[in-house]
Amino acid sequence: MTRELKHIIYKTVIEANRKMTPGDVEKAVARSAGVDRKRVRLAVRDLVGRGELSYTYVYGTSFLERSFDRPVRLSKRIVIKPPQAPYESRPGEVVVDIVAGAAFGNGAHPTTRLVLRALDHIFGGNRCLERKAPLNGLDVGTGTGILAIALAKLGVQEVVGIDIDPCAVSESTHNVLLNGLAEQVSITNTPLEKLSSHFSVIVANIAYPTLRRMAPSLSARTEKNGLLILSGFLEPASKNLGETYCEHGFKLVREEAERGWACMTLHKRGSECP
Ligand SMILES: C[S@@+](CC[C@H](N)C(=O)[O-])C[C@H]1O[C@@H](n2cnc3c(N)ncnc32)[C@H](O)[C@@H]1O
Structure with a gap:
């Protein structure tokens, strides 16, 4: 269940049509997976620890988002990654190194x-x-x-x-x-x-x-x-x-x-x- 729960959390975050706070994620996943919020919180912590999700902070509110601290596939052939992250590309793939900064365009939008x-x-x-x-x-x-x-x-x-x-x-x-x-x-x-x-x-x-x-x-x-x-x-x-x-x-x-x-x-x- 833990693996499945993490999958549900990850999908909930990346498919949401708005930014979600950690509380929003806990509530939504607890309801859809039928588990208590504490279990969801622990699974979220693990996903953040493993670099799959990350916290962002906008105007005083924290949000949970897909992490771009590792290679992320954004289309069939295009993968975005931070320059220091190792990645072995497959033939035909396009790998773009992007440094996270203040400008718009890390693939999160x-x-x-x-x-x-x-x-x-x-x-x-x-x-x-x-x-x-x-x-x-x-x-x-x-x-x-x-x-x-x-x-x-x-x-x-x-x-x-x-x-x-x-x-x-x-x-x-x-x-x-x-x-x-x-x-x-x-x-x-x-x-x-x-x-x-x-x-x-x-x-x-x-x-x-x-x-x-x-x-x-x-x-x-x-x-x-x-x-x-x-x-x-x-x-x-x-x-x-x-x-x-x-x-x-x-x-x-x-x-x-x-x-x-x-x-x-x-x-x-x-x-x-x-
Ligand atoms: C939504 S971001 C897109 C960034 C990136 N191309 C991407 O797709 O992720 C829009 C960018 O357009 C720039 N911008 C806004 N008005 C502009 C204009 N009239 N001419 C050139 N750039 C403009 C902004 O400074 C910003 O960097």
Whole structure:
């Protein structure tokens, strides 16, 4: 039962659609597994001790979350880990080293995972992308650089990550170096509107109002037949955002949601690809 109980606790924490306090977890698991709260508390302690869950502290409240102090698989092929954690990768796997810092993007948020899964999906065989190697990519709001690094490791030859936050620029630059990608990935605080290149793949995990405002600029920067992956907004906003981007020359090709957060992959209409 102890192993099963730990499994239930772990699933409860990682599948919850909101952050859970230790008390929330005890109550929910005690009820669903039919055990007393003290047993749940002891099992939680063990999961934290073994590095599977960790406590986070936000504005005076403690939460229990999946631990990123060890390698964590976030999509079929993409594994995120702290640089010091040993990991033997399997063929075809993409391993991204990320130092836990203040910038957003350690894989704990559903929106980051949604974009990584979308990238995994499109690099698993997209005929529009296959046709035009070499590819270049843009990560708008790069945070830790997690998506920019994943793009490079998935085979995008040249990647630019931009962010307006100096802390994100500093941390992502450091993460790019750690992953040995200084030649392939450049990080800058240049605003999107000031960029002039066209990109085959663009990812933007940013708040909804910013994504709406960025539609003309993101459209201008996406190559014909290129792909744009958006996340950072809640499911009810999808329809409106999808319509806005369709008005700017895109077609919705894939949608996914996790814990109420949504992600869409859009194809920029062009002459070669329907
Ligand atoms: C939700 S985080 C995403 C971080 C990372 N890309 C990920 O997916 O985990 C959004 C990031 O966008 C940055 N940001 C917000 N507005 C921006 C803008 N107008 N241009 C560039 N970056 C922006 C923030 O500083 C933050 O680092």
